[in-house]
Amino acid sequence: MTPDTPHQHGPGCSHTTPPSPPQASQADPRRALASQTLANLLKQDGHTLEAPLSALSERAGVIHAVFMANAQTAPVLSALKPRLEQALEKALGQPVRASFMAQRGAAREALAPGAPKPAHHGQAEPGPAAVPGGIHAALAVASGKGGVGKSTVAVNLACGLAKLGLRVGLLDADIHGPSIARMMGAGKAGKPEVKGGKLIPLTGPEGVRYVSIALLADERQAMIWRGPMVMGALTQLIKDVVWGELDLLVVDMPPGTGDAQITLTKTLAPQLAKGGAVVVSTPQAVALMDARRGLTLFERTKTPVLGLVENMSFFACPHCQGETALFGHGGVAREAEALNVPFLGEVPLLPAIREGGDEGVPSVSEPGSAAGKAFMALAKNVAASLASRQSQSLGGEQPGAHQQSAP
Numbered sequence: 001m002t003p004d005t006p007h008q009h010g011p012g013c014s015h016t017t018p019p020s021p022p023q024a025s026q027a028d029p030r031r032a033l034a035s036q037t038l039a040n041l042l043k044q045d046g047h048t049l050e051a052p053l054s055a056l057s058e059r060a061g062v063i064h065a066v067f068m069a070n071a072q073t074a075p076v077l078s079a080l081k082p083r084l085e086q087a088l089e090k091a092l093g094q095p096v097r098a099s100f101m102a103q104r105g106a107a108r109e110a111l112a113p114g115a116p117k118p119a120h121h122g123q124a125e126p127g128p129a130a131v132p133g134g135i136h137a138a139l140a141v142a143s144g145k146g147g148v149g150k151s152t153v154a155v156n157l158a159c160g161l162a163k164l165g166l167r168v169g170l171l172d173a174d175i176h177g178p179s180i181a182r183m184m185g186a187g188k189a190g191k192p193e194v195k196g197g198k199l200i201p202l203t204g205p206e207g208v209r210y211v212s213i214a215l216l217a218d219e220r221q222a223m224i225w226r227g228p229m230v231m232g233a234l235t236q237l238i239k240d241v242v243w244g245e246l247d248l249l250v251v252d253m254p255p256g257t258g259d260a261q262i263t264l265t266k267t268l269a270p271q272l273a274k275g276g277a278v279v280v281s282t283p284q285a286v287a288l289m290d291a292r293r294g295l296t297l298f299e300r301t302k303t304p305v306l307g308l309v310e311n312m313s314f315f316a317c318p319h320c321q322g323e324t325a326l327f328g329h330g331g332v333a334r335e336a337e338a339l340n341v342p343f344l345g346e347v348p349l350l351p352a353i354r355e356g357g358d359e360g361v362p363s364v365s366e367p368g369s370a371a372g373k374a375f376m377a378l379a380k381n382v383a384a385s386l387a388s389r390q391s392q393s394l395g396g397e398q399p400g401a402h403q404q405s406a407p
């Protein structure tokens with residue numbers, strides 16, 4: 001029973017109707033006002049989207065307005081929430097909390113005309129048609145588990161490759177724990193603009209253009225979107241962004257090997273065929289086991305693997321300059337050899353790397369530092385590997401073919 005549906009007594013039913021919280025009835029003029037307020041805001045921002053009001057109720061003097069969201073509207077509504085609540089308060093003359101509820105079959109409705117049909121369990125498979133033509137190649141930065149420094153490597157690779165002369169975009173697809181905005185210093189730059197229903201990426205260090213779901217939602221809010229909404233948000237962050245001409249879109253993948261990762265690799269398949277994936281791991285056995293799973297995902301989706309990266313390789317003490325192999329230095333290089341995958345380089349555990357991440361200053365922007373040198377060496381190896389991939393692609397290799405040659 002939804003809040004708007006009164007309890008119906010069947011023949012012989014003696015149940016008493018449970019007391020319900022104070023709610024607005026269908027005839028309540030506030031419903032129309034709430035719907036109109038959202039419609040006006042969407043129109044103001046140049047959207048042609050609709051998000052019907054599902055319920056309006058009142059508790060302890062606060063009005064709760066629930067709107068239906070689908071894969072397409074969810075990110076827009078999240079970004080709009082503070083303004084929507086303000087506008088609703090003004091229109092209804094009372095404090096208002098707005099929330100959004102997933103619509104059944106939402107992803108299917110969100111498919112663009114001509115996009116591939118939805119795959120199993122009703123989730124959108126956006127397909128290559130969704131990717132803007134200006135994105136020439138993509139680099140997926142992945143890890144089997146969280147916390148190994150994948151986002152740190154993604155940021156420094158993006159900025160390092162930009163320093164080497166590439167036009168680089170950076171997409172924070174780590175929808176459940178987005179940290180790219182902070183690492184790129186978004187606090188200083190504010191929120192991205194929306195023009196004609198498209199998002200204008202922010203420009204960060206070294207001219208890297210970037211977007212993150214964290215820029216659309218409140219950074220403190222837990223990312224609890226599920227299934228189709230995640231797919232929809234990710235697809236929008238690729239296709240509804242004015243990326244312009246990019247030699248490379250670096251994608252900070254969500255950790256693990258679930259549906260979101262598969263959707264991303266399939267959506268960006270042609271671009272990944274000209275770029276590839278790097279898998280980040282710390283050297284200890286547990287992380288390596290997960291990294292292996294990450295590699296299997298790329299094999300399954302026929303994404304070329306450029307190689308493995310060892311992060312937090314050893315602790316380089318800034319006081320005594322001594323090195324301590326906290327997680328067992330060299331584990332990733334050995335794993336790469338065993339799996340016949342290139343080893344791209346190692347990055348030590350350095351307090352400056354964590355500080356740079358928190359302050360929004362990537363290590364490569366301080367080229368003289370130990371961290372800057374380690375990440376630039378990595379970026380150069382990746383650039384060499386990309387160049388060799390692209391010359392192979394130009395040489396007639398089928399896009400999506402699995403490749404694992406040394407850089």
Ligand SMILES: Nc1ncnc2c1ncn2[C@@H]1O[C@H](COP(=O)(O)OP(=O)(O)OP(=O)(O)O)[C@@H](O)[C@H]1O
Nearest residue numbers: 146147148149150151152177348349350353354357
């Ligand atoms: N080499 C390093 N030395 C010191 N600190 C590091 C290093 N690499 C990453 N960190 C720090 O470790 C923390 C986790 O890193 P990061 O967010 O990049 O990991 P992640 O694998 O992307 O995690 P998640 O997937 O959970 O978001 C951050 O505070 C980051 O600054």
